[in-house]
Amino acid sequence: MKVSWFHKHGGPEVLVCEETRQPTPGAGEAVVRVRAVGINHVDLDVRSGTSRIPLTFPHILGREFAGEVAAIGGEAGPLKEGDRVWVSCRIPCATCEFCLTGRDNLCERGGYFGMDLPGGYAEYVKVPLSSLQSLPSQVSFQDAAASQIAFGTAWHVLINRGGLRAGHTVLIQAAGSGIGSAAVQVARLAGATIFATASSDQKLQRAKALGAHHLINYSKENFAERVLDLTGGKGVDVIMEHIGGEVFTRSLECLKMDGVIVTVGAHAGEVVSFDIIPFFRKQLRLVGSKNASTTELRTVMGMVAEGRLKPVIHAAFPLADAAEAHRVVDSREIFGKVLLLP
Ligand SMILES: [Zn+2]
Incomplete structure (x- = not known):
């Protein structure tokens, strides 16, 4: 392969x-013929x-992929050869x-595809039967x-x-990124008023099309001051912060009394200092976040099947062009996900 x-x-x-x-499945395993695999920023790390994760070379990346069941080892479960599937990214x-x-x-023992286990940048991947999730035809x-x-x-x-929840105000940083554009859609479904930041007006217009209400170009204006202006000086209830550095510390300035900032990334700076006094006087909350549980993954994939969440795809490349695809992801001149099609 x-x-x-x-x-x-x-x-x-x-x-x-x-x-x-090509891998062959053992008992309790299947081999999936990969039709599409998403590139995530962690792949580049x-x-x-830079992720400092020990690897065995040659290493196959690819955390999230979908395709067809090509072979099953031992007794088949509810899914059989030829069925369309997506594979949950982690084996708990x-x-x-x-x-x-x-x-x-939060499982400390399970492995991730593309990290501890061979991932989806390949025509075939071996997976446990428990990782197979049925993919509806639509x-x-x-x-x-x-x-x-x-x-x-x-x-x-x-x-x-x-x-x-409904009625909340939420600030979504870098709404042009893969996770940012997804967050705008989730916040819209939750019934929140959405403040979106991005580096260009073009990205902001696309965020608006996905449901963002207030658009802030952070390359032209101070986003924290703008959020305070737009909220009558109150700030927002929830902030999704995945940039780090100065963006993190300035985000605290536009968090509402009793508001919560959820941190989920730090590419722009991993170590920050901030003023503790306003933090406790405003009763703010700082919360870390990992990725989704399997139950949450099934929830969102169900909403994709119902058409209530619609992924934004920037570009798809043949498997052989993985290097070029990584350059495109790294350029940050993208809106939405970049895929490989093995
Ligand atoms: Zn566990």
């Missing part, structure tokens, strides 16, 4: 398309080595305290591969960690 993998850490050019042996242990309480996103493979991480994470951040 064809695979796009890398033999050493480095820039996009270390991704090479080569031939390797794993490739370059199913026995730890977090898995047993429905919080399998959802394309591309939409499925673009939905899991973006909508799942946005849901977990806003609904679960942020407690967002």
Whole structure:
């Protein structure tokens, strides 16, 4: 089978398309013929080595993918060969305290595809039967591969960690990113008033089309001052912050009394300092967020099937062009997800 993998850490050019042996399923496993795989920013970090995760080379990336069941080892479960599937990105242990309480996103033993396990930048991937999720015929493979991480994470951040609900005001940073555009849609479904920031007016217009109410170009104006202006000096109830650095500290300035800031990324700066006095006087809350649980993933994928959430796809590349696809993701001149089509 064809695979796009890398033999050493480095820039996009270390991704090479080569031939390797197709996996065969053991008992309780299936092999999925991958039709589409989403590229996530974590892929770039794993490739370059900045994620500091120990890998076995050559390494196959690809956390979220969809395709057809090509082979099943041992006894088949509810799904059979030829069925359309999406694969939940993580294999939880199913026995730890977090898995047993429905919080399998916090499982310390399970592995991720594309990180601990060979991922979807390949024509075929071996997966446990428990990871197979049925994909309804009305959802394309591309939409499925673009939905899991973006909508799942946005849901977990806003609904679960942020407690967002109808009537709330919410600030979504970098609404042009994959997770940002997904968060605008989730916040719209929740019935919140949405303040969206982006680096260009073009990205803001696309955020508006997805449901954002107030648009703030952070390259032209101070977003915190603008949010305070628009809310009569009150600030917003919930902030989704996935930039870090100065964006994180300035976000605190436009958080409403008793508001919550959910942090889920820090590409622009991992270490920050902030003023503690207004933080406790305004009774603010700082909450961290991982990605979605399997239950939340199923919830958002169900909403994609119903047409209530619609993934935004920037571009799709052939598997052999993985290096070019990584360059496009890294350029940040994108709105929505970038995919590979093995
Ligand atoms: Zn577990």
